[in-house]
Amino acid sequence: MGSFGRSKDDSKALEAMRRNTRLGIAAVAAFALGYVAYATGGLAGFGGGGANDDEYSSHIVTELRCPPPSSRFVDVEKLGAVSTKRLVRAARAAGTGCGDRPRTVVTMSSFYGRHTSLPMVVRSILDQSCTPDAIYVFLSLVPLIDREFRHNKSRAVGDEIGAFEDVLKALSPLVKLHMITRAEDDFGPATKLLPALRLERDARTHLITVDDDTTYHEDMILALSLTAQHASKPVSVGFWCEEFGYRRECLRVPVEGTCHGWLSGVSGVLFERGSLDDQIFNYTDRPKGCWLHDDVWFGGHVVSSLDAVPYLIDPGFKSRKVRRIEHDRSKSSSYLQTLKLREHGDDPEAQCASSFDYMRDAVHRGHHKSAGGHR
Numbered sequence: 001m002g003s004f005g006r007s008k009d010d011s012k013a014l015e016a017m018r019r020n021t022r023l024g025i026a027a028v029a030a031f032a033l034g035y036v037a038y039a040t041g042g043l044a045g046f047g048g049g050g051a052n053d054d055e056y057s058s059h060i061v062t063e064l065r066c067p068p069p070s071s072r073f074v075d076v077e078k079l080g081a082v083s084t085k086r087l088v089r090a091a092r093a094a095g096t097g098c099g100d101r102p103r104t105v106v107t108m109s110s111f112y113g114r115h116t117s118l119p120m121v122v123r124s125i126l127d128q129s130c131t132p133d134a135i136y137v138f139l140s141l142v143p144l145i146d147r148e149f150r151h152n153k154s155r156a157v158g159d160e161i162g163a164f165e166d167v168l169k170a171l172s173p174l175v176k177l178h179m180i181t182r183a184e185d186d187f188g189p190a191t192k193l194l195p196a197l198r199l200e201r202d203a204r205t206h207l208i209t210v211d212d213d214t215t216y217h218e219d220m221i222l223a224l225s226l227t228a229q230h231a232s233k234p235v236s237v238g239f240w241c242e243e244f245g246y247r248r249e250c251l252r253v254p255v256e257g258t259c260h261g262w263l264s265g266v267s268g269v270l271f272e273r274g275s276l277d278d279q280i281f282n283y284t285d286r287p288k289g290c291w292l293h294d295d296v297w298f299g300g301h302v303v304s305s306l307d308a309v310p311y312l313i314d315p316g317f318k319s320r321k322v323r324r325i326e327h328d329r330s331k332s333s334s335y336l337q338t339l340k341l342r343e344h345g346d347d348p349e350a351q352c353a354s355s356f357d358y359m360r361d362a363v364h365r366g367h368h369k370s371a372g373g374h375r
Contacts, residue, residue, distance in 0.1 A: 074241050074312055076257040080230035083256055084313040087226040088219060098130040098225040102204040106221070109138040109191035110212035112161065117213045122171050124215035124321065130222040132208070136196050137168060140180040144188040144291060189294035193271070194281060203274030209298075211266045215322040223315035224270040234308040237270040238263030239319040241312040242295070243359075254314040261359065262299020263310050267319045269298070275308035276301055286355050289348025296349060300356035 080087075091097060098104070106125050110118055118137060125135055141161075168177050178195065180186050187194045192209045200207060206228060208221060220239075227237045243261030263269045280301045283290060290297045302308050341348055354360040 074255055074257045074259055076255055078256060079232045079235060079258070079309070079311055080227070082230060084223055084227045085316040087230060088223050088315050091222060091226060092129075092219075098222055099229065101130075101225050101229060102206050103200075103202065104130075104132045104206045104208065104221065104225060105134045105136060105196060105200055106132045106208045106210060107136040107138070107192055107196040108210045108212050109140065109189070109195075111140040111143040111186075114212065115139055115164065119168060119171065120215055120322075121210060121212060122168065122175060124218075125210065125221075126172055126174070127218055128216075128221045129218050130225055132174065132221060135172070135175045136199070137175060137177045138180060138191050138195050139177065140186045140191060142181065142183045142186055144183070144186040144191075188291045190291075190297055192265070192294065193298060197273065197276060197280065200273055203272075205273040206270050207273060208268060208270045209265050210268050213323070214266060214320050216268060217317050217319050217321055219315065219317065220268050220319045223313060223317075223319070224268065227311065227313050228270055228272060231311065234272050234275045234305070235270075235311040236263055236272065236275065236298075236302045236308060237311050237313055238265075239267035239313060239315075240264035241310070254316075255312065256314045257312060259310040259312045261310070261353075262295050262302070263312070265295045265298075266323070269295075271298070271302070272308065275305045277305075279304075287348075287351040289351035290355065292348045293352045296352045296359075300353070300359060303358045304356065 082090075091099070108118070108121060118139070122135060122137065125132065165177060165179070169175055180191070180195075185195070192211075193207065196207055206225060208224060210216060223239075224237045228235055231237075238259075240263065241259035241261060242264050243259075276298075280298070286297075290300075299310055302310050
């Protein structure tokens with residue numbers, strides 16, 4: 001079990017995060033206004049993308065309003081006899097941690113120019129009440145987004161990357177740093193999971209994805225692991241459910257149950273290795289927007305599995321501690337690339353979601369109702 005105190009550098013970084021958060025409020029408000037204008041306007045297909053993009057671009061409009069209770073996008077159906085909140089409380093009281101769990105790996109990715117927050121993220125994983133068996137960090141020096149969305153822009157990698165590598169590895173023997181130096185080995189945002197799937201082939205293994213700019217509650221792994229162990233069927237487990245156009249905030253109350261869309265990776269998501277087959281590596285027949293939206297891509301493959309379901313939990317705490325809001329985001333950020341496309345009436349998230357039958361049906365049902373004034 002890891003026990004790592006907060007350094008002076010961490011404290012300074014946290015204060016910088018708080019300042020950046022305040023500075024970002026105006027930008028967020030401006031984005032929201034622009035998004036409302038988009039949501040009530042045109043259609044969303046991905047312009048200038050792959051050969052199949054037009055197939056997935058018909059009549060998809062983002063809704064910012066919440067659906068009525070009768071059409072909530074989470075079924076309040078527990079997959080175990082005990083709620084996650086009770087499981088966590090019992091484990092804390094007994095001091096049993098994650099118990100007799102399967103092999104558990106935490107995996108994350110970043111790219112050069114955005115990588116400086118990684119030590120803080122790794123420390124928050126090492127501080128977990130239930131430490132993982134390994135922590136994979138995939139650091140790309142040749143980001144796919146530069147290649148696919150920025151006209152093959154290249155970046156110069158500074159000499160300091162060697163010292164950074166030493167610092168990260170020195171945090172713990174659990175940390176396995178993988179430097180990605182070939183463009184064909186970078187999957188964009190999905191690099192947080194896909195290379196780890198190649199390393200972990202046992203169907204029983206749990207893989208937990210986290211973001212590269214977020215620190216996590218010390219019981220984040222505990223809650224995910226206990227839920228997966230006690231579920232009555234294979235699951236992916238997360239703290240935040242999304243369906244196209246809707247977010248968990250629409251629920252307004254703590255809830256636990258099966259999610260009709262996908263689980264948001266920023267809060268941490270557990271995947272059971274056996275629920276994901278090698279089709280998750282095949283983007284050939286998918287729209288280009290799936291390269292940008294890893295949560296949708298992962299979620300689409302979970303719901304395409306015969307048995308697995310995405311499952312939303314309420315452990316009684318928020319899984320995130322600090323979410324770093326970058327005042328000057330990298331131009332390679334998938335977030336900024338998505339905003340740029342939305343300014344032109346395109347939406348890569350919608351494009352990717354609608355390429356999966358399960359999600360496409362839900363999207364069209366929802367927008368049919370919206371057009372009829374039911375929301």
